Amino acid sequence: MTSGADLPSAFAAIVDDFQALTEPDRLQLLLEFAESLPELPERYADHPDLLEPVPECQSPVFLTVEVGEQGSADGGASPGPDSPVRVLLTAPRESPTTRGFAAILSDGLAGLTAAEVLAVPDDVSHRLGLDRAVSPLRLRGMAGMLGRIKRQVREQTRAA
Amino acid sequence: MGLPVDSSAKFAEYAHPERLVSTTWLAEHLGDPGLVVVESNEDVLLYSTGHIPGAVHLDWHTDLNDPVSRDYVDGATLATVLGSRGVARESTVVLYGDKNNWWAAYALWVLTLFGHEDVRLLDGGRAAWIAEGREITTEVPTPVPTDYPVVERDDAAIRAFKDEVLDFLGGQLVDVRSAPEYSGERTTMPDYPEEGALRGGHIPGAQSVPWARAANEDGTFRSRAELEAIYQEEKGLYPSQPVIAYCRIGERSSHTWFVLQHLLGFGDVKNYDGSWTEWGNAVRVPIATGNEPGTVPGTASQR
Numbered sequence: 001m002t003s004g005a006d007l008p009s010a011f012a013a014i015v016d017d018f019q020a021l022t023e024p025d026r027l028q029l030l031l032e033f034a035e036s037l038p039e040l041p042e043r044y045a046d047h048p049d050l051l052e053p054v055p056e057c058q059s060p061v062f063l064t065v066e067v068g069e070q071g072s073a074d075g076g077a078s079p080g081p082d083s084p085v086r087v088l089l090t091a092p093r094e095s096p097t098t099r100g101f102a103a104i105l106s107d108g109l110a111g112l113t114a115a116e117v118l119a120v121p122d123d124v125s126h127r128l129g130l131d132r133a134v135s136p137l138r139l140r141g142m143a144g145m146l147g148r149i150k151r152q153v154r155e156q157t158r159a160a
Numbered sequence: 161m162g163l164p165v166d167s168s169a170k171f172a173e174y175a176h177p178e179r180l181v182s183t184t185w186l187a188e189h190l191g192d193p194g195l196v197v198v199e200s201n202e203d204v205l206l207y208s209t210g211h212i213p214g215a216v217h218l219d220w221h222t223d224l225n226d227p228v229s230r231d232y233v234d235g236a237t238l239a240t241v242l243g244s245r246g247v248a249r250e251s252t253v254v255l256y257g258d259k260n261n262w263w264a265a266y267a268l269w270v271l272t273l274f275g276h277e278d279v280r281l282l283d284g285g286r287a288a289w290i291a292e293g294r295e296i297t298t299e300v301p302t303p304v305p306t307d308y309p310v311v312e313r314d315d316a317a318i319r320a321f322k323d324e325v326l327d328f329l330g331g332q333l334v335d336v337r338s339a340p341e342y343s344g345e346r347t348t349m350p351d352y353p354e355e356g357a358l359r360g361g362h363i364p365g366a367q368s369v370p371w372a373r374a375a376n377e378d379g380t381f382r383s384r385a386e387l388e389a390i391y392q393e394e395k396g397l398y399p400s401q402p403v404i405a406y407c408r409i410g411e412r413s414s415h416t417w418f419v420l421q422h423l424l425g426f427g428d429v430k431n432y433d434g435s436w437t438e439w440g441n442a443v444r445v446p447i448a449t450g451n452e453p454g455t456v457p458g459t460a461s462q463r
Contacts, residue, residue: 031205096205135221
């Protein structure tokens, strides 16, 4: 149940960290993640239209996914399975649980390729040991974020 | 004895002014013996980021819901929960929370099932307190545990169950969900599961009054006159007739229950906490779609 064998190493480490703790400490760790969520890059600050809403979350959560090398002169090669993925998420400070899940995804998916992101198990939100402390509805929000991230990755690699 | 009632002019207009306190009143009474301030939020972590000094935390999911059966906790569990928060049976409990007191109202409704006498909401909730620049702290209090009695929950007066709602068809129903939820329009995308219900729409005959219409921009409740204009004039609800409110799982409708029962003084108000996650999954119950209340089936009971 706590196995992280099918998870990318960064994600597996996060799952291990949560599983090693008692329930109250898991919530504290989630709060620390919430406080660590990076701000969106400036180019999105003026373009909220570039961000996808996540209605599965009860709070206003937006995300976007960049596939491929950013900033290269020709836009890089066409995105494919080996292209790097960058996930950007935003969630309000008044919703620390949602922010925490966003930060876990942000950290856990950092540096992965498109194929690796698509291989992340959909049930990863249930491996943090938070099912009792955090309601199913709140966990569904995290699954919603991951589902939308994967869909954007699929769309951007398919378009290639 | 409980604490004095907040005598604000705004509250005096309501049917039961003793059910609300203002931020000013609360600031003046913080620390008074007999007062327990309770924060209850949608977000389980929000309390930890800062709360009203001395306030204890109550979580709707882990503290008030039974972990196995779809029901609220029993009297013994509630006694443990409240006892550990320093709540005595005669305490004045002031509840507040995020999102227009959505979850605080839910907690208040559950405490009312157990007959806790003196329960009040902080008008405007967490957002109003913070917007006014009042003190918040991350320091978690360690209340002196109390011996809260084991009280049997009484669901009869203010809680409705599905069969009761079926028999009630044709009576006053209020659907407090958003317009797309009421109409039954699908809001999710392919590849994503519809949230928790197999059918969309509303209970036939139900009036649509999204719960947050009862609140001002700043999260405080609208004035009595404004509330009467919505529920009584616009929707034609009669305070003398029974009314049942519902939403998705009974939380948003607790907020409307509070408005109808305590602010407008309706005589018989129930919250159907099974709500759409039960009705929208039940076999052969009547459902109406679209923006109108729809036709109530000829006979009251479809069983």
